[in-house]
Amino acid sequence: MRWSQYPVNTTKETPADAEVVSHQLMLRAGLIRKLAAGLYTWMPLGLRAMRKVENIVREEMDRAGALEVLMPGAIPAELWAESGRWDKFGPELLRFKDRHERDFCLGPTHEEVITDIARSDLKSYRQLPVNFYQIQMKFRDERRPRFGVMRAREFLMKDAYSFDITPEGMAKSYDAMYAAYTAIFTRLGLKFRSVVADTGAIGGSKSEEFHVLADSGEDAIAFSDGDDYAANLEMAVAMPPSTPRPAPGAAMAEVATPGAKTIEDVANLLKLPASQLVKTLLVDGAEGGVVALLVRGDHELNAVKAQKLPGVLSPLRMSSSDSITKATGAEPGSLGPVSFAGKVYADHSVVALADFVCGANRNGTHLTGVNWGRDLPEATAVDIRNAVAGDPSPTGKGTLGIARGIEVGHVFQLGQKYSESMGSTVLGENGKSAVTYMGCYGIGVTRVVAAAIEQNHDARGIIWPDAIAPFQVVVVPLNAVKSPRVRETADRLYNELRAAGYDVLLDDRDERPGVKFADSELIGIPHRVVVGDRGLEAGKLEYRHRRAEAAEEFPAGDALAFLRSRLGN
RNA sequence: CGGGGCAUGGCGCAGUCUGGUAGCGCAUCUGCUUUGGGAGCAGAGGGUCGCAGGUUCGAAUCCUGCUGCCCCGACCA
Numbered sequence: 001m002r003w004s005q006y007p008v009n010t011t012k013e014t015p016a017d018a019e020v021v022s023h024q025l026m027l028r029a030g031l032i033r034k035l036a037a038g039l040y041t042w043m044p045l046g047l048r049a050m051r052k053v054e055n056i057v058r059e060e061m062d063r064a065g066a067l068e069v070l071m072p073g074a075i076p077a078e079l080w081a082e083s084g085r086w087d088k089f090g091p092e093l094l095r096f097k098d099r100h101e102r103d104f105c106l107g108p109t110h111e112e113v114i115t116d117i118a119r120s121d122l123k124s125y126r127q128l129p130v131n132f133y134q135i136q137m138k139f140r141d142e143r144r145p146r147f148g149v150m151r152a153r154e155f156l157m158k159d160a161y162s163f164d165i166t167p168e169g170m171a172k173s174y175d176a177m178y179a180a181y182t183a184i185f186t187r188l189g190l191k192f193r194s195v196v197a198d199t200g201a202i203g204g205s206k207s208e209e210f211h212v213l214a215d216s217g218e219d220a221i222a223f224s225d226g227d228d229y230a231a232n233l234e235m236a237v238a239m240p241p242s243t244p245r246p247a248p249g250a251a252m253a254e255v256a257t258p259g260a261k262t263i264e265d266v267a268n269l270l271k272l273p274a275s276q277l278v279k280t281l282l283v284d285g286a287e288g289g290v291v292a293l294l295v296r297g298d299h300e301l302n303a304v305k306a307q308k309l310p311g312v313l314s315p316l317r318m319s320s321s322d323s324i325t326k327a328t329g330a331e332p333g334s335l336g337p338v339s340f341a342g343k344v345y346a347d348h349s350v351v352a353l354a355d356f357v358c359g360a361n362r363n364g365t366h367l368t369g370v371n372w373g374r375d376l377p378e379a380t381a382v383d384i385r386n387a388v389a390g391d392p393s394p395t396g397k398g399t400l401g402i403a404r405g406i407e408v409g410h411v412f413q414l415g416q417k418y419s420e421s422m423g424s425t426v427l428g429e430n431g432k433s434a435v436t437y438m439g440c441y442g443i444g445v446t447r448v449v450a451a452a453i454e455q456n457h458d459a460r461g462i463i464w465p466d467a468i469a470p471f472q473v474v475v476v477p478l479n480a481v482k483s484p485r486v487r488e489t490a491d492r493l494y495n496e497l498r499a500a501g502y503d504v505l506l507d508d509r510d511e512r513p514g515v516k517f518a519d520s521e522l523i524g525i526p527h528r529v530v531v532g533d534r535g536l537e538a539g540k541l542e543y544r545h546r547r548a549e550a551a552e553e554f555p556a557g558d559a560l561a562f563l564r565s566r567l568g569n
Numbered sequence: 570c571g572g573g574g575c576a577u578g579g580c581g582c583a584g585u586c587u588g589g590u591a592g593c594g595c596a597u598c599u600g601c602u603u604u605g606g607g608a609g610c611a612g613a614g615g616g617u618c619g620c621a622g623g624u625u626c627g628a629a630u631c632c633u634g635c636u637g638c639c640c641c642g643a644c645c646a
Contacts (some may be wrong), residue, residue, distance in 0.1 A: 534605070
C-alpha cells in the first residue's frame with residue numbers, strides 16, 4: 001500500500017476524553033473513530049489489524065473442528081422469552097419493535113438462537129458432537145461504555161456453542177476449545193494466562209477465562225509461583241493461616257475511640273497493625289435482617305464469595321445505615337461481633353486471631369483484647385476475603401502473586417441450562433430422547449486489538465505483535481523528491497517485498513523525515529526499512545525493528561534476502 | 570441509577586464572571602525556502618458558538634427547558 005493513497009490521519013494531540021493508553025493510541029493513530037458513546041467506526045488501518053485477529057481465530061476454530069455459521073443480529077423476543085432471559089436480562093439488552101409492533105432485541109449473545117437451530121436440526125446422537133461458531137457484531141447497551149473499544153456497546157465477538165450427548169462429551173468439547181484458545185493467543189503473540197472463573201449468573205459447572213496480562217487491566221488475577229494454579233481474584237481461594245490461634249493474653253477492655261471510624265484511624269490511634277483489627281461489615285440477609293461478615297483489618301471482603309453464603313442476600317448488598325443502627329445501636333465505624341444478635345461469618349484469618357480489636361457497637365467505642373470462645377461465641381469460619389500477594393497457594397505449592405489482566409476470552413460448560421428450557425434433545429443410542437449438554441466459548445475480537453496495544457506500546461506509540469500488525473513492514477524513503485535514486489530503490493524494494501507476499505506500506509508522502517519516523521512509530525509497524533541518499537552512497541539500507549534500540553545497515557544489493565531473515569517466513 | 574463536569578472550525582483550547590457581532594495552536598489548501606527525528610516565511614479556506622424558548626437596541630456571554638458527551642461510584646458477566 002502506498003501511504004499517499006491511504007487515509008491514515010495521525011494526530012500529535014491526545015483527544016481529551018480518552019483515558020486508557022490503547023484508546024488514546026487508537027485515536028491518535030487513526031485506527032478508529034467515535035460515532036457515539038461506545039460506538040466506533042474502524043478505519044482502514046484499524047480494520048486491517050482487526051481482520052488479522054479475526055482470521056487467526058477463524059483458522060484455529062476451523063482446525064479444532066468447529067463449524068462457522070452467521071446468525072442474525074436482530075432476534076425476536078419470543079426466543080428470549082423461552083429461555084426466560086427477556087425478563088431477566090435488564091437494560092443491557094437493547095429492545096425495539098419492528099413495523100408490525102413485534103418485539104425484537106439486538107443480540108448481546110446467541111445461546112437462544114443457536115439452541116433453536118440445534119433443536120430443529122440436530123435429531124440424532126450420531127450428529128453429535130458438534131460445535132457451531134460465528135464471528136459477529138454484538139450489542140450490549142452498557143450503562144457506561146468506556147476505554148474505547150475495550151468496553152464498547154457494539155463489538156466484534158467470536159462465540160461458539162458445542163452440543164454433546166453426555167457430560168463427558170461436553171468436557172471433551174470444552175477441552176478442545178481450551179486448547180484452541182491457547183493456540184490462538186499464542187499465535188497472536190500475546191502474553192496471556194487462563195484462570196479459573198466464577199460461573200456467575202450463567203451457571204454451569206466449569207468456567208475459565210483467558211486474560212491478556214497488562215497493568216491497566218480491569219480484572220485482578222491471582223496465580224501461584226509454585227505450579228500452574230491461576231484464578232480470577234473473585235474465585236481465588238484464600239487459605240486459612242497455617243499457624244493455630246494463640247492463647248488469649250489480655251482481658252477484654254473498652255477503649256474510647258471518638259471520631260475514629262476507619263480501620264486506619266483506629267490502628268493509628270491504638271498504635272496497632274491493621275492485621276490485629278477486625279472489620280465488621282453488615283450485609284442484607286436473604287430473608288431480611290442483617291448478617292455480619294468479619295474480615296481482618298488489612299483484608300478486603302470478596303463479594304462473590306460472600307453472596308454464596310447461606311442466609312446472605314444475592315447479589316450482595318451492604319445494609320443501609322438505618323438497618324445497621326437498628327440491629328446494633330451503632331453506626332458503621334464502631335461495629336463489632338461481640339453481643340451482635342444475628343448470624344456472624346468470620347473469615348478464616350479472623351478466626352485465627354487472639355486479643356483482637358473490634359467495634360463495641362457503641363459509637364466512638366472499640367473493644368481490645370477480644371478472644372473467641374471467651375468473649376463471644378465461635379463464629380462460622382469461611383473464606384470471604386480477597387486473596388493477597390504472599391498468600392499460600394491453595395494447591396499447597398508456592399505462594400500467590402496478583403497480576404492484572406484484560407479478559408479477552410472465556411470458556412464455559414453450560415450443561416443443560418438452555419437445552420433443557422428450550423427443548424434441545426436428540427435421540428440417543430437407546431432410542432430415547434436425551435437433552436443435550438452445551439458449552440459456550442467467547443473471544444472478544446475487538447477487545448483483543450485494544451488489549452494487544454495495552455500490552456505492547458511505548459512513549460512513541462503502538463508496537464504491534466507481528467501477527468496483528470496491519471502492515472508487517474514499512475519502507476521509508478527520505479527526501480525522495482530530490483533523489484531519483486532513493487525513489488527508485490524504495491519503489492523496487494516495495495514491489496519485491498509485495499511480490500514475496502509481505503504486507504508492505506510505502507511511505508511515499510512528501511514529508512520530512514521526522515514526520516515519517518514519528519508516524520511509522522505511532523502506528524506501530526514492527527519492521528522498518530529506511531532508504532536514504534546517505535546510505536545509498538555506500539550501497540546500504542537501514543533496518544530497524546520497532547523494539548530495537550538502534551538501526552542496523554545492510555547491503556542494498558540483496559535486500560530481500562536480508563529482510564527475509566528479519567521478517568520471518 | 571446517584572454525584573460531578575463539559576458542549577465555541579476536523580482535533581486541542583481561550584473568550585462567558587463584567588452582553589457590543591468570534592480568536593489561538595495543530596490539521597487542511599497555495600507559493601517559496603527547507604529535508605536523517607513532528608520545519609520556516611507569506612497567504613487562503615473553514616464555525617447558524619449543542620438544540621429550543623426567553624430577557625435586551627444588541628446574546629457564545631444573562632434566564633428557563635431539553636439533548637449529547639466525559640469522569641467517579643454503584644450496577645452488569
